[in-house]
Amino acid sequence: MKWITSLVELKTGTIISIDGKAVKSARDKINGGNTPYILSAFLSEIGISIGQAAVDKKSNEIKAIPDLLKILDIGGCCLTIDAMGTQETIARAIVKAEGHCVLKVKKNQPALMHDIKAFFDKNSTYDTTDFFDTGMEKNHGREEYREYYISYCTDCISDKKKWDTVKATGMVVVHKWIGDKQETTEHFYIMDTEMAVEMFVRAARSHWNIECGLHWRLDVIFNEDHSRNREGRSVANLSAVRKLVFNIVKMDSSFGRISFEKKLTRYRYNFENIENLIFCVIPRLDF
Secondary structure, three states, rough: HHHHHOOOOOOOOEEEEEEEEEEEOOOOOOOOOOOEEEEEEEOEEEOOOEEEEEOOOOOOOOHHHHHHHOOOOOOEEEEEEOHHHHHHHHHHHHHOOEEEEEEEOOOOOOHHHHHHHHHHHHOOOOOOOOEEEEEEEEEOOOEEEEEEEEEOOOOOOOOOOOOOOOOOOEEEEEEEEEEEEEEEEEEEEEEEEOHHHHEEEEEEEHHHHHHHHHHHHHOOOHHHHHHHOOOOOOHHHHHHHHHHHHHHHHHHHOOHHHHHHHHHHHHHHHHHHHHHHHHHHHHHHHO
């Protein structure tokens, strides 16, 4: 992790996404064990993994997030976490470490979600909020139109003492068309700083990069979900090795613009490409 982060000059506004992933086949069903989870930190705009923490089998991701924050330098960065990380203690820990956060609000925080939804139901106009829309987007056989709203008025939050770090709230309205069917969904967020709406858009959209850019590759390409190692720290250790390989391959530009899978194929069938990776590419890695 120290080597990877030393390659990256973190600048103000850099987005770090945090999310957990199960290793399903590592569950010890005979002994009634839980499914192991690994919490990962992903530098979304560059696309590399910068840290991980194993979730204790008797705990959950909420308690593992502070452990991950302790080993990351998040000063000046913007952290995105799904609703499971929307806890007042986690928000305070991020602010204390001089980072910023964009946290999704769902039904696990019902009072907070009610407050924010009620506010935007009454005030989603240009006079009370900043607004941004993506225009119509076509992707995988569906059309989407997204509206982003951000407000710096936090008077709507009833429990000010609990959510003392919140300086802005946000709403994303997604209009989706699949064939003749149309559906609209609303998503709500809290932020610890009065960020511009453009930054809110970047943070909200980039969070899914960890799912598509990292977790999907770990499962589909590295076959992590079918790993049956269970003893000791083998689950976490092998996950760290996979991510190290993922980072090295991702940063290897010696083949030009080709896919991740094609890079692995070229390593597999020509040992000279591995020699080039170890002795030429890695020593010169720089952003």
